[in-house]
Each structure stands twice: as structure tokens, then as C-alpha cells.
Amino acid sequence: MTFMSLVPRLAIPLLLIAVALLPFLAPWSKVMLTLALAKGLAVLGIVVLLHAGQVSFGHALFFAVAAYSAAFLGQAFGGGELVSMVLIGVASAVVVGLLVGLFVVRYRYIFFGMLNLAFSMIVFSVLEKFYHYTGGSDGLQVARPLVLGIEMERPAFESLLFYGGLVIAVIVAWAVHRYFDSPIGHMLKTIKTNETRLEYLGVSARRVLLVGYLVSAALCGLGGVLMAVAQGIVTPEYAWWIRSGELVFIAILGGAGSVSGAFVGALVYEVVRTYASAFAGDVWQMILGFFLLGIILYAPRGLIGVYGSFMGRIGSNTASGKEAKRRAMEAAE
Amino acid sequence: MNLQLIALAVFDGVAYAALVFMVAVGLTLIFGVLRILNVAHGSFYAIGAYVVASVGGAIFAAGWSPWLAFPLMLIAAAVVGIVLGGLIERLLLRRIYDKEEALQILVTFAVFMILEDVQRLVWGVQPYFEATALQSLGNIQVFGVYYTVYQLILLPLVALAVLAGLRLFLRHTLSGRLILAVTEDREAATAIGIDTDKIYLMTFMLGAALAAFGGALASATTSVLPGIGADMIVLSFAVAATAGLGQIEGAALAALLIGLGRSFAVYLMPELEVLIPYLIMLLVLLWRPEGLFGVTQTRKI
Amino acid sequence: MKMKLLCGVAGALTLALSSVVLAADKPDQLQVGVTAFLSGPASVFGEPAKAAAEMMVAEMNASGGIGGVPLKTYFVDEGAGGEAVLAEYRRLVQDVEVDAMFASISSGNCNKIAPLAEDLKVLNFMWDCGTQRIFEENSYRYVFRTQGHATPEMLSSVLYLLKTKPDFKSIAVVNQDYAWGRESWKMFSAALKAMKPDVQIVAEFFPKFGAPDFSTEISRLQALRPDVIVSTSWGGDLDTFVRQAAQRGLTNTSTLVLPLAESSLERLGKALPAGHIVGTRGDHYFLHPERKSDLAFSGFVEAFKEKTGAYPIYPVFHMSQALNALKAAYEKAIAENGGDWPEREQVVDAMAGLSFAGLGREVRIREDNQGIEDQLLGTTIHVDGHEFAVLDNMMMFDGDELTTPVGQESVSWLEQLTPEFVGKVKVEAFSHGS
């Protein structure tokens, strides 16, 4: 086995280590990376639905529901407790996911996307309008919660969020990976390719999609809670349609359907966005827009796909080229 | 709520619906033919408004007749539709017709993001306000309340004219019939030798021009500022989806429904105002998944 | 396990680095980060403030900077969204290691940044945001406000209304639907109900922030015919509302009270008719009755108009206050340090009880870190020489009397005011010509 053929297999652990070490070099980046993780988790939710060929333009809804649940919990208990925030946040995302999901899994494609959009805009409007309960468009503060009963200073808390988030992300990514490889995960994929056959196997496509929908809602919820505690504030903008679009954007950017792509995409997006808005304040949206166009037109498999074919090209000079390419793709997905 | 207030709410709702219709009908037309949900549609609306507000501001300041405001709106809409719409269709959309729906929407989303910053670079971030057209028509008093003639009479008339014009165009001209043919059955239309490329281009330019025209008309009644496109696009999504995507007359009715719903909310429960369009859309789609006038399609096995 | 080891090594490394203590030598430059809206609707405030900051810093540096050290500014766009602002704020503090931060315009951002600044131990001036909550709910060492807050702004508006139009019966409100719109109305109505208990509130509208159209609300208001309509809106929202109200004759039947309209006067042009009440969020007015003949003031106003094409509005004044506060604090700290360049903590100590003046009257930092600023209001009038409405029948209110006392909560403090307060409050009057 040559060194080159090892690279793809090591890529993800290497990237993880690099990300884990970054905050030591640039302390300010810790929170940015935490936010990237939060978005990555939510994007993973989008990826789950993309497996079924469905695109939700309203998934920021679950992000917001979980974030607000955590915020309400924090306010009700004067600070709150991180673990319960995560649990309650994710649970409420799942409950809302069930209510919304029962309706939307009856629809496909554009109607699926639009109905999700409608639900998210309703939640957005409610969050924005019912000022006395939700703090209106300014949102709610999320005070730094206790962690298992321990009060933490900001630097320690931020480190905990980042490294804790990283560990959770790795576990969740593995779990989603396994879910995709399970029978019901494969059935989810068949909603995209042939739903009729699935029904003719005696399986309810709606139920399969509902399971996927709940998984995606839970993932968005997890991302939402992490975002809420990392930022210390939740706003209705969490549920806005542009937020949902951003999640889909990142999913495509990273590599549609790819688990690791969700996080790679989120990381790249967050870095580009932060730097673009710092150094090209007038045109950061434009930069992101061109970036997105370039990806869709020239690299439809996203960053992960670019990486895969890059490794493949390097590898093809060696005897085990094909093998390296296959591994790179495998490692990527 | 007495009769007077009901009448007032209806007037407000109709004026609002007229503007929303203009944008939504372009969106739905494009979807019907190209099968692409154009997120950048809101940008055409905004750019139409900006062009009229800035050019109008300049020429009226130079002492030109205020009546030029009306032809200016038409010209601005046509220019935005042909130049911007044409460029986007030829350079971008043409390359993605065979891609997945999600990617198509994202391409228009990217265009939307780019155009947002283009507007900011060209027109800055300060609001424009150019109400010459509105002022030149004066006010009218109804039930002791002053309305502008522009909003109460002109806008609904223009919307009706656009609706009638579109019907005429689609039913009674060759180009229009070709568009309808492609809307109804894309494969069949291609099979009988219709030049779909040309139809797509024409439809996209027409749809973009309608959105820009909506913006041009709105510019006389509102401030033109960054972000108006983003709000308008979700609203016109709601209208188009409520009507059934691709339904032109349906869009008029849905716009009216949403416009009236919104203005009655302002009178009865102001808190619900922003919620109304989405609630209406949701209820309609839950009851009729394809929208009020949409058609169900079954798959052949 | 591996992770633990890595953390340990890297941790030791950071410790070693941070233990190299830097002596307070005179730096090459004094770095200041400024958050302001450079995009989005609120850039109507951010852009002029940025232009003003650049002009004022250039002028300060030309005359030796602060204690001989030139200033360098970094701008952060609040329009990029809360999360980008916070990331950039951290980067400036932790990476660039700025000496002070001016943050921010948005109250929402102030809410987020105040605790962060406290944790990062960086001197932070809330240079423009109005929320009164921050110092009422928490106490801070590093966070200061170099201007007044929403309570004196609202209270002075109510007082001006009651003094100039004591007989009005009914009032309606049209505010933007976000914290400022809601909170300002809560305070305005609390003060109004306390000092004029028989007032009738006939309608409360909170249209969406950035709403492009108020036609429906205006129809409703015309049917209701309130004597007074208050709106604390600003920017495009205020412009649109006033223009549409004027077009449809609402301004003929109701008096508008617009506490933030000083920032819209020039843009509104002739659309804002005479006879309506305008506030300035402090004593901020390009024809400041006490300063307009002052050469430093009028020179700046002219230069600003020259550079940006518009007269300075209140955020420009707020920026001048923040910069002058910084200068005053450093100079005080240098003096207290025997002429040597002060440590950062010494500068923070010097903020206590600091007085400074920007383009308006003198501002004083109170013991809760809140600035005390006087309030100027007036009624619109159209005069020759200006293409837009200017202020007449101006009143200057004393900030001390109008600012919530330390340790009290604004709304409950306003609620215990009495009708007698209107007569007791100290007022200086000016007319347009004076």
C-alpha cells in the first residue's frame, strides 16, 4: 500500500485533528467553528432528506424550534442546564417534526419544499410577531447554562461547546452513516428512485419518509440548540427562509448526499462567510453566490466530489490509482 | 366591524393584491413553462423599482413632465426583463434544465444573492422614494378617507389589464399558444418541433418583465430599499402555490385572497397580518395539494 | 486519550505564551474597533457615522492623536448579522488586540456584546444603541454608554407634546415591530398615561420592520382620526410612513410625534409638513441652537456636508461623543499615571465620572456607566434656504432630570410620574432664528 493510497483513508481523521487544533492557533475561531458545527449538524438533516430526493426550504424551522425551546427553558429556570437544554430542544424539534411531518410527507418535490417553507414562515412570523412571549425580532437571550450543575466561565464553556460539539458531531455522523446503510435508510433512498416499487413491496413510502423527516428534524434541532447556546441569543431569523436556503446551499456545496460533506461544507461556508463579510463587506453575498454557481455548474458533487476526483487524479499515476479513487470516494461518503 | 370599515379594508386589500399579482403571475408563468421556481424573481421586482425610482428621480429633478413616469415604468420593466432576464436565461438557466429540481432552485438562489449585492453596489443602501406618478394622479375621498387614485383605481386596473392581456396573448397569438403548448406537455411540444429554447427565453423575459413592472408600479407607493426583493419573493411563492403553480387566473384570485386577508387582519387582528398569506397557503395546500387550480399528475406504470 | 494529550500540550503552549507580560509602553497606535451598519436598512445610521469617524480620527491624528498616539479604526458591518458581528468582534479583540471597541448601533447587538466585552475584558462604548435595559439589569466594569438611553428620549418627547399641545384627547401609535418599536412605545405610553391619565389610545400598530407599505394602516388611522400619532420608527420605514401619510392627508388631521425624525429631515424634504414634533435622540441637530455659530461645529458640519452630501445626523453626534470620551479617558488616565501611558485597566478606572463633549452639550458618565445627555426637540417649520423642514420652537431638557435614577427600572419609574412633573421640569427654549 503506497502512501498516496493511505491519504484518502486518513483524510477525515486528519481534518478532524486540524479542526480540533485550530482554536489553539486562533482563539477567536473557536466560536466560529462551533457555529460551523451547529450548521453542519443541521445540514446533515438536509442531507437525510436529499437522500430521499426531497428538498425542504423550511428546515430552519426545526433549528429555530429547538433553539427557542432551549431559550425558554433557560429563562424559566434562570440559566438552565446544558444537558436538559439539548434534550428538550431536540425533543421539541422532533415533536414539531412529527406534527409537520405527518402533513408534508404526503407531498413531493416542489410541493414538499413549498409546504415546508410555509410552515417555517408561519413559525417565523409567530416568533417575530408575538413580542411579549418571544421577544419579537430581537429574540431571546440565552444565558450561559450550567453544565451538569457546574457553573462555567466563558472560555471554558466555549471550549466545552466546541469539543463537546465535535464529539457529538462525530458520533452523529457515524449514526447517520449507519442509518443510511440500514434497510430503512436504503428505502429512504428509493423514494427518490422509485416510490411506486416501494409501495409494491408493501412498504409505506410516507412512513419511511416520516422517519427520515424526524431524523432530519432532530439533527436540525441539535444544531439549533448548539447555535443558541454558542451565540447566547435566539432570533426569529433562525427560522427565516434564507436560513433554510443557506442549509440547502451548504448541503450542495459540501456534496449532496454526503455525510462528511455536510460538515466540510459548513466549515468552508462559515470561513468564507466570516472572511468575506470582514474583508469584502459589500459583496459577501455575491461571493457566496458565485461560489454556489461554480459548484453547481462545474462540480455538482460538491467539495467532497472535488476532493474525490482530485485524489483519484493523483492516485491514477500510481499502480493503485483506481483503488485510491474508490477509497477516496468511499471515505468521502 | 361596520360596512364602512369593510369597504375600506376591501379597497386596501385590492390595491395590495394588484401589486402582488404582478410579481406572482410572472413567477407562475415561468414555472409553468420552465418548471423552475425562480428565487431571483424578487430581485427583478426590486431592480424594476430601483430603476424607476432612480431614473425617475433624475429626470423629474431635471424638470421633465411628471406624466413621463408611466411610460418610464413600462420601459424599465421591458429593459429589465429583456436584458437581465435574457442574460440569466441564456447564460445560466439554459445549462441547468436537465439538472435536479433542487439544483435549479439553488442556481436561482445564487442569482438572487448576487443580485442583492449588485443592487447594493449600484444603488447604495439609502432608500429611494419617487412618488411623482402617484402625486400626479391626486387623491380621492371615499367614506371620509383619502385614497390615492393611483392605488385605489390605477393599480387594480393595470392588474386587470395585465391579466386580460396575458389571456389574450396566450390564447390568441402564435407565441402565446406555443407557450401554452409547452406548459401543457413539454415532451409533446418538443416532439412536434416547437423550438423550446426560444419559448423558454421568451417566457423568462416576459416573467422577469412582469416582476420588474410590479416593482416599477410599487416604486411610486413605497420606499425602495435593500431587502424588498426577499420579502416579495416569499409572498409571491405563497400566492403562486396557493393558486397552483402555473395557473395564471388562479394567481389573480389567490393574490386577491391574500391581499384581502391581509388587510382585514390589519383591521381586526393586526398581529396576524404577516401570518395571513402563509396560513392561507397552508390551508389551501392541505385541502388541495396542487393548489386551488392545480392539476394532479399520475405516473404511468 | 489522544485528544487529551493534544489539549494538554497546546494548553501548556498557550500558557507559556500568555505569561510573557507586556509592559505598558506607549504603543505605535491606539486601535479601536467600531461596529456599525454598513449594509441593510440601518446603514442610514452606520454610513454617516463611519464617514464622521474617519473625518474626526484624521483630524485628531493631525493634532497628535491621543496622548501622542495616533488612532486606527477597524469597522465591522452589523448588517452582516449577529453571528458575523460577534465573530468579528472576537477576532478584533483577541487577534488584532484592539484597545477599545465601540459597539454598537443595534440594541440587539449591544445586548449580545455587553456580556462578551465584560468576559473579554475590553473597554466597550455602546456608542449608539438605545436600550435602557443593559445597565438596569446588570452591572458592568468594561461597558459604558457614551450617550443617553431610550427613557430620556421618550420622556422628553411626551413632555414636549404635553407642553406644546396640552389639550389633545386621543393618540395612536405606528411603530416598527421589533424591540425598539415595542419598548419605546411601552415607555412613551407609560409616561403619557402617568402624566395625562385621561388620554385615549385608539390604535396600536406594529407593522413589520422594513415594511414598504403602510396604506392599510393609514386608511385605518384616517377612519379613527386621532389627534396625535406617535411613531418612533426610523430610516426607510419612517420615510415611507410620513410620505404616505402626507400624500393621503393624514398629516392635516393629526399631529405626528416623531422622536427619531431628526435623522430623516433632509431625506424627507418637503414631504414632512410644518407643525409636527421631531426628536433628536439627545441634543443632536446640525443647527444646534447653542453650537451653530461655533466655528469648530459649523466647520465640521460644512466639511461633512461637503464629503457625504448630507448634513450630519444624530449617529454622527454619537460617534463624536464616543471618540471624545475615549480621548478624555486616556488623557485622564495618563494624568493619573503621572504622565506615563496607562495600562488598559487604568483607562477603565478613568471612565468613572468622566465628562466630555462631542458636537453637542457635555455628557457625563454616571456611576452605573450610563451617560447623561440633554434632550432637544422641536416642531417642524419650512423656511427659505432649506429644501427640507427644520426645527422651530425648540426645547432643551436636562438629562439629569429625565434619566431613570440609578438602581430603578425605567417603566416603573415612568409609571410613578405625575401630571405635576410637566410643569416642574426644567426647559430652555430656542427658536429657529435664535
Next chain:
Amino acid sequence: MTALLEAKGLEIHFGGVVAASDVNLQIHEGKNLAIIGPNGAGKTTFLNICTGYLKPSAGQVFFNGKGITRKSPREITRLGVARAFQIPQLFGEHTALENLLIAAAARERRWAPFTRLGQIPERAEMMHLLEMVNCVHVADRPVEELPEGQRKLIDIAVALALKPKLLFMDEPTSGVASSEKFAVLDIVAKALTESKVTSVFVEHDMGIVERFADEVAVWNRGEVLHRGMPDDILSHADVVRDVIGEEI
């Protein structure tokens, strides 16, 4: 002989086209029934009604004596009725083996989220099925890459993977090269016998009908015209004129 499936008085029309008009038919256990008839006679419609894809405007369908007229394809499938399609309905991105494994997982209701599809206990059984339809060599290739003939076989294998009591096949040999048709049907027939499945198949090739059908039903304009043993039916004058003649 008991009727495994019974259709009574089925009616359906699309616009002006009558696709089923008083269709009555019994399907007997253990027999292979061929349905023949000209295009547009309503053969596929009959299959669509029996498997729940279409709802008749009148009439009823019974399976094992139980009414299934208003049931969905999913419910009918779960009762033991499987279907192979004229255009193969497969999961294009999945491999041939995975297509079968998904069917097996559906049959056994394997919903546990952390079991791998490739490691379910039915794997050996599915490999055997692939062997039966001569597709083991393409087991690991995505079905969208395979030629139509193989896809047809896999489509039938997917239906068989459900272990149905009754199998509907819509033109199992269309799209298969004529030189291979018999070979293909031999494979299918063997598999059917091995799994003891009753079958109903729509077919245009009379040679195939003759060789594989135990019974034949003739369709025209939404009606069942004749029913009987292959030899009798295929020599029937009307049938020769209306159906077979057209086929040639």
C-alpha cells in the same frame, strides 16, 4: 378449485375510453393464467385495479375471499400479491442484490436502524433468487446500468423476493430480445414452480402463451371475451381475427 383472486363486475373508464366494462374473472391457485388482447384492451388496467393502483368506479376484487377493492398497493402487497411491471420498476441507484435485499427487508419488516442492509439474514436467500434468474454475475452492479432484459428479470425477482401467493406480470418478455424470450420465461417459470406461486401474465407473444400458460383469458375493449385452455383459445376464430391477427 378455489379462486385465489376474484374480480366481479369491474368498471372503469378514462374520459371516453372504456378500460373495464363488467369484468368478471377468477384466478385459480397454482395455475399460470395468460391475458392476451390488443393494445388498449384494458389488460394493464385490470392489473392496476387488482393491485390497488386504480380504483374501479364499480365492481369488487376479492383475494382469498377478502375484499381488496379499496385497498392500496401496499396493503394488497402485504396480503401476498406481488407484481412485476411492463417497464421494470427498480431502484436504479441500487445494485441488483440490494434491490432484492430491500424487498426481503420489506417482507421481514427489518426496521432496526443499525443493521446493515448487506448483512440481513435473507442475504443467502436473495443470492439464490438471483441465481435462479441468472443474474448472479451482475449482483453488484447498479441496475440502472443493466440492459432491459436483465432488468426485467430482476424486476420479477424482486416480486418473487416477497414470497407472494399470487404474482402479476405485465408483459414479462417485452424488451427482451426475441431470441432470448423463451430462455427468460423458462427461468421465470422454473422460479415460479420452485416458489409455488400462482401467476397472471399479460403477454403478446402467442408462442410464449402457448408454452407457459395453463389458462388464457382474452381481453378486448375492456371486456373479457373468452377464457379457456391455451389450445382451445388460440385456435378460436374470433381470437385469431381480433387478437392474434393484430399481433402479427
